[in-house]
Amino acid sequence: SVPQLFHPNAFILLSNGSDTKVGTLTSGWEHFFDWKRVADEDEAGRVSLERALRGLLEPVRLLDYIENFTVFEEGKGGLIKKTAKNHQFLGVNKSIARLVELRRIDETSEKLERKRLGVFWHTQGSGKSLSMVFFTQKVLRKVLGSCTFVIVTDREELDDQISKTFKATGATAREDVRATSGEHLKKLLQGNERYIFTLIQKFRNEPGQPYPELSNRSDVIVITDEAHRSQYDIFALNMRNALPNAGFIGFTGTPLIKGEEERTREVFGDYVSVYDFAQSIEDGATVPLYYENRIPEVQLTNQELNHDLEELLEVAELDEAQEKKLEREFGREYHIITREDRLEAIAKDMVAHFTGRGYRGKAMMVCIDKATAVRMYDKVQAHWQAEIARLKAALEPAQGDAREALIARIHLMETTDMAVVVSQGQNEVEDLKKKGLDIVPHRKRLLDEDLAEKFKDEKSDLRLVFVCAMWITGFDVPTCSTIYLDKPMRAHTLMQTIARANRVAPGKQSGLIVDYVGIFRALQSALATYARPVVGGEGGGAPILDKTELVAALQLALNEVAGYAQARGVTLETIAAAQGFLRIGLIDDAVEAFLANEADKKTYLQMASRVARLFKAILPDPLANELAPLSVLVSYLAAKIKALGDPPDISAVMGDVETLLNDSIATEGYRIGPASNPEALVNLSEIDFEALQAKFAQGHKRTEAEKLKTLIEGKLAQMVAVSASRMDLADKFQKLIDEYNSGSRNIESFFAGLKDFVGTLTVEEQRAIAEGLTEEELAIFDILTKPVPVLSKAEEAEVKKVCRELLATLKREKLVLDWREKQQAKAAVMQTLKVEMRRLPAQYTKDVRTEKMARAYAHVYDHYFGAERSAFSPTGRSPVE
Incomplete structure (x- = not known):
């Protein structure tokens, strides 16, 4: 052989006149691809020799392809040559054209528009990271020779994966351009690096201090990857303050979903390139995915349960921490997903399903949390060994082909390695030990072995992993063919998770999604958003909102709150300007003023909620800077009022959630009633009335009355929950509140009434003992x-x-x-x-x-x-x- 003979070979084009494929000398046949479109991704795709010849061999395109769309990677078997596929070539060139077009716009006009380079949506598995390399390399060669690229993600594993891709292709060989801290990031941005890799969380500033401008260069391009929500918070505002003249382009594997996700366009502009789910499968860039329903009998009849819960939370206007707590309470309370008998049934089914598949690729079991991942590993291992024993017992009488099949199956099972892959947490050893689980051997493996590389290696015996959050995004394993889903998901997270099974591999015809939890409706909804939008905005969703209108709306909302506060003796501007103990005192006085009655409190909280929504909608635009102090103050006062209850206070919606669940659980499922968490029980005897009375006398009477009212509400709810005969107490309590709100009781009388009512509850609480009953x-x-x-x-x-x-x-x-x-x-x-x-x-x-x-x-x-x-x-x- 004469290998040097092939060094000049740019790519290989194979055709029999009807079918035409393109690849490189190092490509396996499964990685040869169609070239269906010549000049625009909106063309109707058609396989033909004529399309490939015109699309690739026309002189200008051929030179562009060889110069800018060819890279070499170091692989285990040696150097691998990679060239752009049809969608990458067209998509990257469209993005380059957009950049060139925007740079022609005069800087004094449309300055904001010059920063929006677009949204590059190419579905998961279609080579998005490599498209980033092609984009940056061509920009450096053909547009901006001294350009700096800041590649931003919001997860450690994504940052690691992308930086490795850039290193593997020779775009950069340096490790020190990955920001290790906020200070390191500032030094990198003030320098003249070609590539900088960072988590968006590194754009953290000192509380109350604006993030400094680090570079006013206009030849900085920020590339964000899969960071939809994180692009709108305060970190993103800091990023724009640091790089006021930078351009921004968003790379994503999922489409922009109605609601908060559509705001991606406000930051990056409209779609600049689209390569959707269906196109990817049609072109062979990814394999088709199939869905299999294997939900156990314990199931929900209300397939819209998650959506209903989201609506309930939205109406209740909880903040993110409260939502997270409610989700945890929701899971702990009803145990629909983590019931022992249910997990046992799934583990047994998984063993039979995994070993009975046709293409026996790798598989991932996605669990609801870390503890369940460890528990499922233990259960699968037990059923795995039981199945091996059963197969060996069946081996003795078997003959011929049946015996050979049994031997092969036993060998597969005995050689299969499994692992739990979960992120490390504080006190995890003790926390899981309390649940009868041992995380130590799993953590040791994660620290001592490179499980990621083992799982990616087709020849490795590590064939099944149990995860809950790690590896479900930004982790490519071509031979992974099956995703077992036992975790409620929706939208982007769901699509990113199932896409772990859509990569192309030798012998792999499709990927399989095995549903144990009932995500079919959510899957249908997510797939519906994958309909191809028209690039440029028409028909692709809501148009970009005029940010000045949002600013005007926020200003109006702040004026309304300020007027409402002023009428109650509170001047928000004075509080915002105050410092130290003076500020603390003014805040306490403001909270007291807004607690005049239930109506006043609700009105203020509703106004504050509107301010918070509008402020969040404007972020990360620098226009938010001017209105930030008052907006933050209004939200802080609302948080102080809400904090008078048990933090975070989810009791107001918990009853609605319980009702929703009871209406959503099938008759053959498990209807688990409300729990009484010992940690949440209120011990009325421990209320220090002397201290409470002293604070009451100091002046903040409404605040102290609100605290006592909240304690009573919690205790009364617990007592009524176990005995409906106590509803008369609830009626008396409500009458007391109504009298105060109507003005027939003043604050002193209301506080005295609350104290008396506590005595009534105490007597009732002790009545069982007095009657000699439980x-x-x-x-x-x-x-x-x-x-x-x-x-x-x-x-x-x-x-x-x-x-x-x-x-x-x-x-x-x-x-x-x-x-x-x-x-x-x-x-x-x-x-x-x-x-x-x-x-x-x-x-x-x-x-x-x-x-x-x-x-x-x-x-x-x-x-x-x-x-x-x-x-x-x-x-x-x-x-x-």
């Missing part, structure tokens, strides 16, 4: 004795005995697992109630007994979930869970 028995006793009949002491003792024995019988014999979903079990509970009701004193007529039995059954149904799980147990569920 809290559970008291709830039944109240049902049987209120409002009728009137009983003697002896008759009350008889009723108490019935309550004790009724509950003991039900819990011991009748309240089995999921009894509420089984007709026979429900009938058994009703029969037990009938029998016990006959033992009540003679005062209970037949009609009274019937009415009491119906109420008692409703109480048991609402509060007891089976298998020792009830609203009275410490966490609202069985202790073993």
Whole structure:
């Protein structure tokens, strides 16, 4: 052989007249590609020799292709030559043309427009990172010889992946251009580097201090990758303050989704190049993905549950921290996804499915959280070993082809390596140990081994990984063919996750998404957004909003809040200008003023919410700088008011969430009732009334009354949740609040009323002990004795005995697992109630007994979930869970 003979070869074009493919000398056949379009990506794609000849061999295009769209990478088998595919060649050249066009615009006019270089949407798996290399290299050679590129991501793994791509292709050989800190980033930006790689979080400033301008050069281009939401917060504003004359181009693998994601256009401009999901599959740049529903019987009937929850949160106007807390409470409370029996069923199914696939590529199991990833690993391992034992038992009588197939399957299973890949967290060893899990061996593997390279290596035995957040974006493994999904997802995150299975590999015809959690509706919704928009804005979604209109709207909203505050003796400008203890005192006075009554508080919070939304919509535009002090102050005062409850206060919407869940869980699923988190229980006896009264006397009366009201609301909700007979207390409390809000009670009278009501609650809380009953028995006793009949002491003792024995019988014999979903079990509970009701004193007529039995059954149904799980147990569920 004479290898030097092929050094001048630019690329290879193969054709039989009907089919035409393009590739390089080092390309495997699966990486040869069609060239369907000549000059524009909006052309109708058609495979033909004529298209390839005109699109590639026309002299200007040929020279451009050889000079600017050819790179070499160091691979394990030696040097790999890579050239741009049709969509990369057309997309990058469109982006270059946009850059050249904008640089012709006079700097004094349309200055903001000159910075918007566009959104480059090429679907995941289509070589977006390599397109970045082609773009930067051609800009350096043909447009701006001294240009600096700042490549910005919002995740460590993306930053690592992109910087490695640039190094592998020879674009840069330096490691010290990756910002390691905020200070390091400032030094890099003040220099004259060709490439700078950074996380957007590195644009952090000191609280209250504006981020300094670091370079006013106009030949700086900021490239952001997969950072939709993070481009709009304060870090992004800092980035623009640091580089006021830089141009911005956004590279993304997912389309801009209606709502917050459409704001991407406000920052980067409109689509400059689009290569969507369907095109990618049609061209063979990615493999098609198939969906398989393997949801276990525990499932939701409301397929819009996540969407409904999002709407509920939006109406409640919680901040991001509160939303996250609600999501965690949501998961802990109902255990739909993390039930032991459900995970057991999925683990067993996964083992059978994984070993029974046709193309046996790598696979990822995506779990809801770190603990579940470790738990699923343990369960899959157990079922894996059991399956190996079963196959070996079946091997002895087997003969011929059947025996050979069993031997091959056993070999595959015995040689398969698995790993848990999760990010490291503080106290993770102790936290998971409390849940009966051991993270130590998994963490040791992650620290000692390069699991990423092993998983990417087709020949490696690491074939199955368990993840929850790592590796689901920006991680390319061509041989990964199956994604097992057991984590609710939507929109960008969902599309990025399933795209792990769409890469091209030898022998791989498709990717498979195995759904264990019910994401089909979310998948349909996400795929609907992948319809190809018209580049330039027409038909591609909402047009770019005029930012000056948003600024005017924010100014108007701030004026309204300022006027509202002024009418209550609060001057926002004075607070904003104040410093130190004076500022703290003025803030406390303002909070006190806005708590005059419930209506005043709600009005202020609604106004503050509008200010926060408008301010966030303007970010990261420098126009936000001028209005930032007042906007931040208004939001801070709102946060102070909300913080008077339990931080973060999610109780206001928790009941709605519970109702939503109860309406959304299938009859064959598990309906788990509300829990009483011991950490959230309010101990009324621990309220220091002397300290509270002293603060009340100091002047901030409304603030202290609001704190006490919040404590009572929390305690009352817990008490009513376990016994509906206490609704009269809730009515009395509401009457007290209504009297204050209507003005018939002043703040002093209201505070005194709250103190008296705490005494009432304390007596009620201790009534079970006084009656010689448990809290559970008291709830039944109240049902049987209120409002009728009137009983003697002896008759009350008889009723108490019935309550004790009724509950003991039900819990011991009748309240089995999921009894509420089984007709026979429900009938058994009703029969037990009938029998016990006959033992009540003679005062209970037949009609009274019937009415009491119906109420008692409703109480048991609402509060007891089976298998020792009830609203009275410490966490609202069985202790073993």
